[in-house]
Amino acid sequence: MRLLLIVALLGAVLAEDDWKAVNVDRTIDATSQIVKISTLYSFENIGAGPQSKVSIALTKEEVAGLSHITAAIDGTKGKLKVAEKPVDRGLGIYDVDLRTPIAKGAKVTLRVNLRLTQVLEPLPAKISQSENQFVVLHTSAYVPSRYETVTQKTTIRTTQGGKLLSATTVSPSKQETERVSYGPYANIPAFESKPIKVHYENNSPFVVATIVERYIEVSHWGNIAVEEYVELVHKGAELDGPFSRIDYQMDRRGRRQPAFQQFTTVLPAQAKDIYYRDEIGNISTSAVRIRADSVDVEIRPRFPLFGGWKTSYIIGYNLPSEEYLYSKGNQYALKTKLFDHVFSDIVVEKLRTKVLLPEHVKRVKVVTPYVVDRRPDELKPTYLDTTGRLVVVLEKNNVVPDHSQFFTVTYEFNHMDMLREPLLAAAFFFSLFFVMIVYSRFDFTISSDPAKEAEERSQLSLEKLSKSVDSKQAAYDALIDAAQHYKSTKDEAELQEAKKIFNETRNQENSNLTDKISALKTDVGIAAAEKAAELLKYDKAVCDSVENYIKAVEKSTTKTAGPEEQQFVNKVKDARIRADNVLASI
C-alpha cells in the first residue's frame, strides 16, 4: 500500500516531465564578441498523449545576454514561435510551439539558435598595446534542460590560431586546437548544471554600438533617404599605458591586433549618393565598391579603436522608391530593413529606427518581424513643410546582425498633397511679387516735381495719340489688302464692305484723336495741342484719293499693281512718315 502511494506520488512529479531529451548536441561558437549557441535537441514524447509544446532552458547568464532566439524543426525552414516563461529553478524557460502535435512516443528534432551579447569577460581587463586579448567564457558543461537528458555533447569553438589558456575539466572533456569538447554525458537529470570556465585568446574587436539611430525619410518624389548615426565603443580589454602610432604601424600581428581598424558596411545594391562623415566633416578614408548584389563601403575610422576607445560617425545614402515603396490608390506601404548591416558581428545596445513619412499621412500602421518598442510619434519640419512630417519612432535594445530584417509601415496619403510643395514655393514667390506691386504704388518723393509729372503725362498722351495713328494706318493697310483680294475674286460687295469699314475706323479714330487732343490741351499746353491737331489732317490727301484708288482697282485687269495703285501705296507710306514727324515734334 505504502509502495503504491510512493509510486503514485512519483508519477505525479514525473507527470510534468512530458518530454525526454534523447540526444542533445550543442555547439558554442565563441570566436567573435557574439556567443552563438546552436543546439540540436532530439525530444521524445513520454507524456500521456500528443503534445505541441516543448520547453527550452537557458542558464541565467544566457538569459541576461540573450539577444536573439530562433527555433525550428531540424531540416525545415519555417521558424517556430518562442514564448518566454517565468524562471524555474534558476533556469530561464522558453516555450516552443511545435505547430503540429507530436504523438506519444514519437520524436521531434529541434534546432535552437541563440545569440548572446556581452557575456565574454576580458581577462586581464587591461592590456598594453602589444598584448593579445584573452577572454573567459562562463557556461555549463551540461546543456541546461528541463527534462532528463539521455546523451549530450557540447563543443566550444575558440579562436582560430589563438591560445587556449585553461578550460575546466569535466570528464570526459577534451582540449584541442580551436575547440574544447565536453561529453558525451549519459543520463543527466533535469536542472543539473556544472559551471565551467574557458579562458582563451580572442583578438576579434569587441566593438559595441552604444546607439544606432537610423533615419528612413520617405519622399513621394521617388526617393528614400537613409541615414545612420553610429556610436562605437570598444568594450574588450582596455588599453593600458600609452598608444604608439609607430608600434601600431609596425605591429606584426597586422589585422589580428585586438584593435578595430577597418570594416565593411554592406548597403543595398541600389544605394547611391553615399556619404560618410562625423562632426568634423567628411572622412576621406573610405572606399565604395559596387558588387553584383550590394554596394560595399570600406570604412576606416579616423583612428583605430583600442579597448575603451570611442568613435561616432554618420553614414547615409539614397534608395529609389520603386524598390521599397508600394502603393494602391491612396494606400502606401514601405517595406524596408529595421536594422541594416554595419559590420559583421556588431552588437548594438540601443537601436532607434525613425521613419519620416510625408506630411498629412493618415492611419499609420507598423508591422515588425520581432517585438520592438514603439515610442510616441514625433513631428519633424523640414523643407517646404507646414506642420512637419510624421516620424514613427521604434526602439529595440540588444540587437545583433540577425535582427537585420524587413518591416512594413502602411499609411494613407492623398497624392494631390504632393502639389502642396510647389504651390507653397509659388506662393512664396508671389508674395515677393506682390510686395513689389504694392511698393511701387507708394509715392516716397519729398517734394513734388511738376515738370517731371507733366513730362510723364505728355508721354502717356503721346502714347495714346500714336496708338490712334497706328490703327488709322492699319485701316489703310487693310483697305489695300482688300483691294488686292478683290482683284482675284472680283467681288464688288466685299470691296464696298472693306471701304465702309475703313471709313468707319478712320472716323472713329479721328474722333478719338479729337478727344485726346483736347485732353492734351489741358494737360500739357496749347502749343502741343496745336501740333497734335495736325494728326487729324495729315492723311487728308490720301483719304481723298481713296475713291480714285478704288476705281483704279476696279478698272484694273492685271493682277500686279498699276501705277495709280502704286502711287496710293506710296502716299500711305508718306502719310505714315508725316505722322511720325508730327508725333516726334510734340
Add this chain to the structure above:
Amino acid sequence: MDISKMDRYAAPVHFSSLPLLTTFLCGVGLLLLAAFTMLQVTATKYNRNFLKELFIAATASIFLGFGSVFLLLWVGIYV
C-alpha cells in the same frame, strides 16, 4: 491591405527629366520675372496696370515655384 497586392511606387516625375524641367520652368519663370521688372521700372504713376502686373506676377511665380521644387529634387534635396 496586403503588400503583395500593391504595385511598386514610381515617382510622378522621373529623375532623368528633372534637369530639363528645371531649366525650362526656371528659365520661363526668370524671363517673366525680367518682364515684370521691366514693367515696374518703366511704368509711370499714370500708366500702371494692376491687373497686368498681377497676371505676370502670378504666372512667373507658378513657373518659379515648380521650377525651384524640381531644382531642389535635382540637387538631391528630396522634399
